[in-house]
Amino acid sequence: MPSLIPNFEYDIFISYRQNDNRSGWVKRFVSALEKELSATLKDPVSIYFDINPHTGLRETDDVAKSLEGKLKCLIFIPIISQTYCDPKGFAWQQEFCAFNKQAKDDQFGRDVKLSNGNVSSRILSIKIHDLDEDDTTLLENELGGRLRAVEFIFTSPGVNRPLTSHDKREDNTHKTSYRDQVNKVANAIKEIITSLQHPNAHPTKPVKQRTTASPRITRSRIALIASLLIFLYAGYFLYSKLSSLTIADSDDEKSIAVLSFTDMSPSQDQEYLGDGIAEEILNDLTKIKGLKVIGRTSSFSFKGKNVDLKAIGVALGATNILEGSVRKSGNKIRITAQLINAKDEIHIWSERYDRDLSDIFSVQDDIADQIVQKLRGTLISKGQDNGKAPTDNMQAYEALLKARYYRSRGLEGQKTAIKYYHDAIDLDNSFAQAYAELAQVHWNSGYLGVSDQHESFAKAEEMALKAIELDDRCYDGYNMLSFLNLTKDWDWESSLKNYEKAVSLGLPLPDRWHAYYQCWLYGSNEQIIKEAELLVEKDPLSVEALVHLSRIYFYAKRYDDVVTNAKKTLEISPNQSSILRQLGEAYLFSSRADLALPYFQKLMVIDARYVPQDLIAAYVKLGDKATALAKFNELKDSMGPVKKAICYFWFGEKDNAFAALDEAYREKDAGLIAIKVDPHFEAVRSDPRFQQILTKMKFPQYLAVR
Numbered sequence: 001m002p003s004l005i006p007n008f009e010y011d012i013f014i015s016y017r018q019n020d021n022r023s024g025w026v027k028r029f030v031s032a033l034e035k036e037l038s039a040t041l042k043d044p045v046s047i048y049f050d051i052n053p054h055t056g057l058r059e060t061d062d063v064a065k066s067l068e069g070k071l072k073c074l075i076f077i078p079i080i081s082q083t084y085c086d087p088k089g090f091a092w093q094q095e096f097c098a099f100n101k102q103a104k105d106d107q108f109g110r111d112v113k114l115s116n117g118n119v120s121s122r123i124l125s126i127k128i129h130d131l132d133e134d135d136t137t138l139l140e141n142e143l144g145g146r147l148r149a150v151e152f153i154f155t156s157p158g159v160n161r162p163l164t165s166h167d168k169r170e171d172n173t174h175k176t177s178y179r180d181q182v183n184k185v186a187n188a189i190k191e192i193i194t195s196l197q198h199p200n201a202h203p204t205k206p207v208k209q210r211t212t213a214s215p216r217i218t219r220s221r222i223a224l225i226a227s228l229l230i231f232l233y234a235g236y237f238l239y240s241k242l243s244s245l246t247i248a249d250s251d252d253e254k255s256i257a258v259l260s261f262t263d264m265s266p267s268q269d270q271e272y273l274g275d276g277i278a279e280e281i282l283n284d285l286t287k288i289k290g291l292k293v294i295g296r297t298s299s300f301s302f303k304g305k306n307v308d309l310k311a312i313g314v315a316l317g318a319t320n321i322l323e324g325s326v327r328k329s330g331n332k333i334r335i336t337a338q339l340i341n342a343k344d345e346i347h348i349w350s351e352r353y354d355r356d357l358s359d360i361f362s363v364q365d366d367i368a369d370q371i372v373q374k375l376r377g378t379l380i381s382k383g384q385d386n387g388k389a390p391t392d393n394m395q396a397y398e399a400l401l402k403a404r405y406y407r408s409r410g411l412e413g414q415k416t417a418i419k420y421y422h423d424a425i426d427l428d429n430s431f432a433q434a435y436a437e438l439a440q441v442h443w444n445s446g447y448l449g450v451s452d453q454h455e456s457f458a459k460a461e462e463m464a465l466k467a468i469e470l471d472d473r474c475y476d477g478y479n480m481l482s483f484l485n486l487t488k489d490w491d492w493e494s495s496l497k498n499y500e501k502a503v504s505l506g507l508p509l510p511d512r513w514h515a516y517y518q519c520w521l522y523g524s525n526e527q528i529i530k531e532a533e534l535l536v537e538k539d540p541l542s543v544e545a546l547v548h549l550s551r552i553y554f555y556a557k558r559y560d561d562v563v564t565n566a567k568k569t570l571e572i573s574p575n576q577s578s579i580l581r582q583l584g585e586a587y588l589f590s591s592r593a594d595l596a597l598p599y600f601q602k603l604m605v606i607d608a609r610y611v612p613q614d615l616i617a618a619y620v621k622l623g624d625k626a627t628a629l630a631k632f633n634e635l636k637d638s639m640g641p642v643k644k645a646i647c648y649f650w651f652g653e654k655d656n657a658f659a660a661l662d663e664a665y666r667e668k669d670a671g672l673i674a675i676k677v678d679p680h681f682e683a684v685r686s687d688p689r690f691q692q693i694l695t696k697m698k699f700p701q702y703l704a705v706r
Contacts, residue, residue: 008072316540533549658690
């Protein structure tokens, strides 16, 4: 039977390894597919399925000439197994790779636009095993992107085999049924063939212009705006700005995760580039009204893992996923991008860009624009970039991307990041963004006590001011200056002014520091907690966001919520220092010192600077004051004045405690910022000396209207 389209030999070519049909699985699948297609398509389709495939032929063997003609088909279906991805195998080299090359050059191309506007590959893969990482990499390198497949896999503990018609859905970890998967393949074939038969039948949809679209007013949106307006009158900071933040409606179609772009270079040394491009696109997408954008940390957590997109979408709460790949050679760069509906793994849009490296910014903008069109969003102001490239020096930009790459890799990574930030500045001394991000690294080091606080804050201030001098629209520079006003100078008014400036220039909201500002200056409330919870909703696998939420719960004295959230976080990062501390503190302040002590003891081994005062407090609460005193004498020389004061309070030595707090005030110890809400000081808040410290620090009071 000839193909439905002239000049093609078959409609479908089935490619498989002989071992995968020893049980007859492939034969039974083809038979089931033929029956399903007869009930799905009006016209019969032709399928090439060789019951005796030429598996194992050497390159020097004579390959049947007839195979070359049979490969001229509309749809190629490889049965991807644990043995299929063998570079020496006949099916891989002479069928899969051969069709992939041939389809790219024929009249339709390998990737075709469906009648609904989505994009699908003519390689319709069937997976019958969970694959080894090397096999997945081989496939994705050949395809130039992530593997898309309909899965016929049965898994349970210790089991990884093909799904059969006798398997029950509830017994399968993947919760799929054989009949449903066959039907899914048949429907995919129908969509592809229909689009090939009628290539000009794609409906055109009007695209909303960026500046004219207005958001749909819903009851949920009105309620959100109303609640934010109420909160505006309760506080001092930027609630008018927060009220303009558009949270995704109940329509979960307006949600997206941007995965790290895969490094396709032969030497696998461009991971930083894939991360950087994806992060820049993600940042652009945060400017789209009504689009819920999953945070970087959560989206990037699936890098290098063989997880299907449907599972990623469920884990992140994202209906749409953007993925891609990057390959750089000299000054040339190839970027591919694909927008996919995670529910059914259907392509919405895909594109490949072969450009000079200097065009990288326009490519990033184009990808964001395409997503705006496909998801019918409205791109609002891009803030500080304003359409301008951050630097004209591509070597400097690459250095910046490398700095960002290492910066997310712990304290040692931050040391390497500082080197690359300096490299970027040396290559372009007008690179404002590099100065702003270097300021953040120095501030973070000083605030966490990794380096001398005063020296690090001074360096951070120098870098932030330089960034603003070079580019007065650099919101990261103003935001960093706001941190410094708050933690270095205790200049609340300047901190507010610079924070407002950062937001006006495009600082994405909600911002985790906004909640900290509110807690530190005014105390906790429900709106602040909701803000912190929203950050976790947008970045559910971000340890940083989860740490932030636990700290806000702690300030609100919601200790059970701290415990629940902290335990969830430890599933992601078992030795995360801040979370171990917060979990221990939640137990300590809810009269469960016996549960708290092991966490503090563990932290003293991992990172002793975090909890010497809490370790001592736990011993006091357990009635072992002798051990507490011995530990204090052992550790006090390494403690800052605020931590010493906390220990003295636990010992009941208030005079020594307030003397230590006076020292902290003179030194402007950053640990004093949280003194109004930190439960460590709960027992002495009514002491006149405590009130004197608050007065000297000039904490602002609530204003009726701001």
